[in-house]
Amino acid sequence: MNKVVEAKGLTKSYGSFTAVDNVDFSIEANKIYGLLGRNGAGKTTIMHMITAQLFETGGELLVFGEKPYENDKVLRQICFIKESQKYPDTFRVVDVLETAALLFPNWDRAYAERLRGDFNLPLKRRVKKLSRGMLSSVGIIIGLASRAPLTIFDEPYLGLDAVARNIFYERLMEDYTEHPRTVILSTHLIDEVSRLLEHVIVIDKGRILLDDEADALRGRAYTVTGPTAKIDAYAAGKRVIHQESLGGSRAVTVYEALGATDQRRAEELGLHFSPVTIQQLLVYLTNRGPETKEAFA
Numbered sequence: 001m002n003k004v005v006e007a008k009g010l011t012k013s014y015g016s017f018t019a020v021d022n023v024d025f026s027i028e029a030n031k032i033y034g035l036l037g038r039n040g041a042g043k044t045t046i047m048h049m050i051t052a053q054l055f056e057t058g059g060e061l062l063v064f065g066e067k068p069y070e071n072d073k074v075l076r077q078i079c080f081i082k083e084s085q086k087y088p089d090t091f092r093v094v095d096v097l098e099t100a101a102l103l104f105p106n107w108d109r110a111y112a113e114r115l116r117g118d119f120n121l122p123l124k125r126r127v128k129k130l131s132r133g134m135l136s137s138v139g140i141i142i143g144l145a146s147r148a149p150l151t152i153f154d155e156p157y158l159g160l161d162a163v164a165r166n167i168f169y170e171r172l173m174e175d176y177t178e179h180p181r182t183v184i185l186s187t188h189l190i191d192e193v194s195r196l197l198e199h200v201i202v203i204d205k206g207r208i209l210l211d212d213e214a215d216a217l218r219g220r221a222y223t224v225t226g227p228t229a230k231i232d233a234y235a236a237g238k239r240v241i242h243q244e245s246l247g248g249s250r251a252v253t254v255y256e257a258l259g260a261t262d263q264r265r266a267e268e269l270g271l272h273f274s275p276v277t278i279q280q281l282l283v284y285l286t287n288r289g290p291e292t293k294e295a296f297a
């Protein structure tokens with residue numbers, strides 16, 4: 001297994017506050033990862049440590065097998081696109097793209113130009129005159145055309161409309177298929193990106209709550225709906241992570257894979273099943289109190 005990032009006991013504290021708390025995880029080569037979690041969970045802190053913009057205060061972090069800090073060999077293989085990227089005031093779109101061409105060894109000029117057309121970006125316009133969404137598309141073009149072995153997108157699409165976001169997802173999938181590389185996507189638009197993700201790491205209050213293949217997470221819980229009394233009978237003793245009632249009916253989300261016996265039993269009771277999306281799973285698990293969360297992790 002080829003590991004691009006390996007974290008052992010990784011910790012980052014700011015004074016007495018621990019933003020990333022003794023986490024172990026690894027990122028394998030040539031996969032698309034989702035780094036997910038609620039606001040303040042610690043995602044950006046982790047991305048900043050991987051990209052050597054922050055020092056860990058404990059544990060060990062290896063990127064491409066080496067410590068990333070002041071390590072040009074490692075950093076040249078990374079492209080980090082963040083929401084609040086600043087560019088020099090005088091820069092036009094063309095200047096940003098020319099600079100990126102110098103910085104990234106795998107830069108594909110023709111591809112960058114095609115993407116610029118897809119996003120309708122005027123080449124000669126000053127970056128500071130771009131709309132918020134256009135500015136995000138500059139970052140997306142750099143992230144894609146850099147073809148960096150490790151490409152990290154931290155909420156890359158602030159202000160991007162639904163059509164432009166879709167262009168991003170499609171281009172990412174096409175280009176990733178032709179030029180496999182490791183991609184980390186950190187986003188709150190989980191439903192939108194979930195079809196792209198192969199592996200998901202969920203951070204919650206500085207700790208890892210889930211770390212699994214996306215397909216496995218999709219089967220990790222299910223929702224069952226029906227008359228309240230029948231649902232209560234079915235769900236008794238099961239690990240229920242969410243429930244909603246409406247009139248005489250109830251929906252409960254059970255945190256386990258649906259086995260054949262349970263499925264038969266629920267069908268006999270006339271209950272209805274629905275899958276749980278990764279976004280729902282994250283919402284239900286990160287909404288829980290700390291003790292319960294430990295039990296469900």
Ligand SMILES: Nc1ncnc2c1ncn2[C@@H]1O[C@H](COP(=O)(O)OP(=O)(O)OP(=O)(O)O)[C@@H](O)[C@H]1O
Pocket residue numbers: 014017019037038039040041042043044045046
């Ligand atoms: N320089 C700092 N000093 C003190 N605390 C900080 C500092 N930087 C981040 N934190 C805290 O660390 C925690 C994790 O922040 P981080 O930016 O990593 O979260 P995040 O998961 O990226 O959140 P979001 O989804 O809102 O971007 C937060 O509680 C934040 O307030």
